[in-house]
Amino acid sequence: xxxxxxxxxHLKQLLEKGEDQFQSGISVxxxxxxFHEQQLKILLLKVDTVHKWALPGGFIKKTEHIEExxxxxxxxxxxxxxxxxxxxxxxxxxxxxxASIHQKRYQSFGIKIPKxxxxxxxxxxxxxxxxxxxxxxxxxxxxxxxxxxxMDIEYLNGLMMDHAAIVQKALETLRTQLAYLPIGxxxxxxxxxxxxxxxLYETILNEKLDRRNFQRKLLxxxxxxxxxxxxxxxxxxxxxxxxxxxxxxQKALKDGLYGSW
Amino acid sequence: xxxxxxxxxHLKQLLEKGEDQFQSGISVxxxxxxFHEQQLKILLLKVDTVHKWALPGGFIKKTEHIEExxxxxxxxxxxxxxxxxxxxxxxxxxxxxxASIHQKRYQSFGIKIPKxxxxxxxxxxxxxxxxxxxxxxxxxxxxxxxxxxxMDIEYLNGLMMDHAAIVQKALETLRTQLAYLPIGxxxxxxxxxxxxxxxLYETILNEKLDRRNFQRKLLxxxxxxxxxxxxxxxxxxxxxxxxxxxxxxQKALKDGLYGSW
DNA sequence: ACAAAAGTGTTGTCGATACACCCATGG
DNA sequence: CCATGGGTGTATCGACAACACTTTTGT
Numbered sequence: 001x002x003x004x005x006x007x008x009x010h011l012k013q014l015l016e017k018g019e020d021q022f023q024s025g026i027s028v029x030x031x032x033x034x035f036h037e038q039q040l041k042i043l044l045l046k047v048d049t050v051h052k053w054a055l056p057g058g059f060i061k062k063t064e065h066i067e068e069x070x071x072x073x074x075x076x077x078x079x080x081x082x083x084x085x086x087x088x089x090x091x092x093x094x095x096x097x098x099a100s101i102h103q104k105r106y107q108s109f110g111i112k113i114p115k116x117x118x119x120x121x122x123x124x125x126x127x128x129x130x131x132x133x134x135x136x137x138x139x140x141x142x143x144x145x146x147x148x149x150x151m152d153i154e155y156l157n158g159l160m161m162d163h164a165a166i167v168q169k170a171l172e173t174l175r176t177q178l179a180y181l182p183i184g185x186x187x188x189x190x191x192x193x194x195x196x197x198x199x200l201y202e203t204i205l206n207e208k209l210d211r212r213n214f215q216r217k218l219l220x221x222x223x224x225x226x227x228x229x230x231x232x233x234x235x236x237x238x239x240x241x242x243x244x245x246x247x248x249x250q251k252a253l254k255d256g257l258y259g260s261w
Numbered sequence: 262x263x264x265x266x267x268x269x270x271h272l273k274q275l276l277e278k279g280e281d282q283f284q285s286g287i288s289v290x291x292x293x294x295x296f297h298e299q300q301l302k303i304l305l306l307k308v309d310t311v312h313k314w315a316l317p318g319g320f321i322k323k324t325e326h327i328e329e330x331x332x333x334x335x336x337x338x339x340x341x342x343x344x345x346x347x348x349x350x351x352x353x354x355x356x357x358x359x360a361s362i363h364q365k366r367y368q369s370f371g372i373k374i375p376k377x378x379x380x381x382x383x384x385x386x387x388x389x390x391x392x393x394x395x396x397x398x399x400x401x402x403x404x405x406x407x408x409x410x411x412m413d414i415e416y417l418n419g420l421m422m423d424h425a426a427i428v429q430k431a432l433e434t435l436r437t438q439l440a441y442l443p444i445g446x447x448x449x450x451x452x453x454x455x456x457x458x459x460x461l462y463e464t465i466l467n468e469k470l471d472r473r474n475f476q477r478k479l480l481x482x483x484x485x486x487x488x489x490x491x492x493x494x495x496x497x498x499x500x501x502x503x504x505x506x507x508x509x510x511q512k513a514l515k516d517g518l519y520g521s522w
Numbered sequence: 523a524c525a526a527a528a529g530t531g532t533t534g535t536c537g538a539t540a541c542a543c544c545c546a547t548g549g
Numbered sequence: 550c551c552a553t554g555g556g557t558g559t560a561t562c563g564a565c566a567a568c569a570c571t572t573t574t575g576t
Contacts, residue, residue: 023286023383023385024285024286025284025286025287026286026385060385062355065353066351066353066385087350087351089348092326092328093326094324094325122323124287126351193528194529195528210565210567211529212567213566213567216530217564217565230573235525235526235574235575236525236526236527236528236574236575237528237572237573237574238528238573239527240528454555456554456555471538471541472554473539473540473541473556473558474538474539474540476556477557478537478538481537493547496547496548496549496554497546497547497548497553497554498545498546498547498555499546499547499555501555
């Protein structure tokens, strides 16, 4: 489908000049978590020629820090700026890359990738996970060939290569870090209610939590500001709105939520 | 010092054929922890031509998994087989490699590394940390030019490039993981006493712990076997010897020491 | 005024801490 | 036989879980 003939400029560049511009054999892949309708979701892309969904990923420019590269990929894809972004694992199986994916893509323009081209060599990838505010994400339509979706964490199928394993590891990491990092700021809107925050935690942990104990615990971390406003429009009693106390939040990100052992 | 003239075969190979054999632009570095005389130490190497200490590191063979590569480096350097080995972070600053280190080394044989040789390009490194039994380590004398030492964790100076930062991050990781992973098996001899194990924990955490509570806690994990033997020769009452229950230990490694949240 | 959802308070339990006592060994 | 260090027991405290009651809002 689409234009079968003209190879887009950026793909031509990638094939021919990519090796000059990027580190070869290494990439970044981002597991971008968002929260919507009480579901934890991740952002996935699809290329027409490949019938599987893929994590947003990219290469590392020669002069770029890997965290920068991940940040750039994230911004290019989501337009979001204020993000929680963290590397969590390196995936380094020698056979994890699938050359046929690139081959098919270029084949659709009638081009065959040369045998030793850098694109179809072995690739190691650094997994990053990101937490973004679902409502802030505006997918850039620049990449014409890319479909995208927020996929529910529960139904992960048809992911490309080892991307399902990458997501799995990201989830594990997120669950572990939840215990000692103040997660929530980047997944929720600026203002949110305690029940909303709780739903987020419950979704991530896949477990029901006690309303009252949850509230006490979160407040004890002392990273939230209670606003005077309340959430109106709800069917019943209005809930207080909260926002994160930026200063205390940043401190908690560094030091963790507990004093260690 | 040493043979100033003949370039050793393996160095020649590395320079000329390295790019065919190894992934370029990516390496592994191992922070190898050992415990001796109530001190936590790490294994460091030094090359004659460079006056700084370095972490044992290496390249990744084209067909090799990165964990394999780290394992191979570890075995090549220490001869140890039963090891705890885990990746913990990727260090990807664009300027982290220092070409002059390689230059000096080859210069000492009268050779100048060609401008675009793979060795002096940018390198990203995957940090692994390993826990080994100090007494089992027999440094391989194969690398003629390498001096080595166990350096005390407290006095880290003169480390090469960003290796001090790598060690720092490894230490943080170790401390964090101590809370939910059964560490000790690989740092201690097969048989050990409870006070010895405690000293290890105290050293890693840099903190004094209560003797009785420590014992209760460790025993509650149910990963130790108390042996009938006791540690004789001590100035006073003989302590029981313990060993790790391999089966339960492996399970705890997977599941962690607590049930999570 | 009633149902639904949110805010606040109380109690019990279990694990962690702190401390006291007993036991074995070498000098 | 006593000093030293190791093994075992117990009281206290605090965090967390379980649960009850009150308050607010829309219909």
